[in-house]
Amino acid sequence: MAPPPILSLALPSETGRVLSIQSHTVQGYVGNKSAVFPLQLLGYDVDPINSVQFSNHTGYPTFKGQVLNGEQLWELIQGLESNDLLYYTHLLTGYIGSVSFLSTVLEVVNKLRSVNPKLRYVCDPVMGDEGKLYVPPELVSVYREKVVPVASMLTPNQFEAELLTNSRIVSECDGRKACNILHAAGPSMVLVVITSINIDGNLLLIGSHQKEQGLSPEQFKIVIPKIPAYFTGTGDLTTALLLGWSNKYPDNLDKAAELAVSSLQALLQRTVNDYKSAGHDPKSTSLEIRLIQSQDNIRQPQIKFRAERYA
Numbered sequence: 001m002a003p004p005p006i007l008s009l010a011l012p013s014e015t016g017r018v019l020s021i022q023s024h025t026v027q028g029y030v031g032n033k034s035a036v037f038p039l040q041l042l043g044y045d046v047d048p049i050n051s052v053q054f055s056n057h058t059g060y061p062t063f064k065g066q067v068l069n070g071e072q073l074w075e076l077i078q079g080l081e082s083n084d085l086l087y088y089t090h091l092l093t094g095y096i097g098s099v100s101f102l103s104t105v106l107e108v109v110n111k112l113r114s115v116n117p118k119l120r121y122v123c124d125p126v127m128g129d130e131g132k133l134y135v136p137p138e139l140v141s142v143y144r145e146k147v148v149p150v151a152s153m154l155t156p157n158q159f160e161a162e163l164l165t166n167s168r169i170v171s172e173c174d175g176r177k178a179c180n181i182l183h184a185a186g187p188s189m190v191l192v193v194i195t196s197i198n199i200d201g202n203l204l205l206i207g208s209h210q211k212e213q214g215l216s217p218e219q220f221k222i223v224i225p226k227i228p229a230y231f232t233g234t235g236d237l238t239t240a241l242l243l244g245w246s247n248k249y250p251d252n253l254d255k256a257a258e259l260a261v262s263s264l265q266a267l268l269q270r271t272v273n274d275y276k277s278a279g280h281d282p283k284s285t286s287l288e289i290r291l292i293q294s295q296d297n298i299r300q301p302q303i304k305f306r307a308e309r310y311a
């Protein structure tokens with residue numbers, strides 16, 4: 001008997017089919033645990049590949065688990081290919097810990113685009129934050145020279161944008177220039193979102209949409225209120241939300257970013273309030289985000305943070 005059709009392929013959703021290659025924790029919400037559920041709530045079929053499987057995130061005193069290597073990643077891709085299951089509209093990647101694994105991810109990009117030339121590669125180039133690198137230094141050049149040119153959307157934070165562009169970002173103008181450098185680095189780069197820029201005590205998101213190669217990009221900022229707490233998994237969640245909403249509003253990155261930021265801020269405020277209700281000081285430790293409890297904020301966020309267009 002012939003196997004039944006894969007309905008996500010035979011009857012594709014109006015949104016898309018995402019292959020998400022990220023870390024996984026048994027407990028808590030980082031990596032795929034932070035990204036898959038929101039995308040599913042927004043209507044996407046999501047197939048996760050867990051680059052690592054840990055008991056919990058590495059901010060705890062101890063953690064146990066396994067790390068997937070490049071060869072094992074490629075075996076999974078071959079298994080999908082042998083069953084004609086490699087049609088995806090989006091590839092999403094987050095934390096990657098080795099050059100060999102990142103090199104295999106680049107092979108995956110080529111393979112997926114051989115099946116669907118319109119595949120969009122959304123890359124969160126997780127390398128560090130606040131001046132601290134937490135991947136091997138040799139990954140930086142691979143991201144800069146090989147990943148940026150093939151990505152469709154990049155979502156670095158301030159430090160990562162500096163690494164990718166070999167420039168300092170100390171002003172809004174610097175942030176906009178960094179976006180322009182990234183646009184120029186690759187023909188497929190149409191969306192750049194620097195997810196958090198700390199300038200003079202203010203937190204900003206700067207978005208840049210180049211609708212056609214050679215044209216000046218449309219750029220905007222969103223001022224984000226600082227919440228006095230440290231959370232895990234927010235970068236992974238932010239990139240997933242930006243993928244989800246930018247695909248729904250392909251010509252309006254401003255609105256996609258407004259929805260993503262508003263959703264995230266509502267979730268973070270709920271997280272802080274819930275920790276306080278449990279008698280815990282939110283400033284004393286990193287906080288696990290309240291993802292499941294915030295699903296209404298993910299599915300139907302109220303836009304409370306507006307984009308301001310640069311002239």
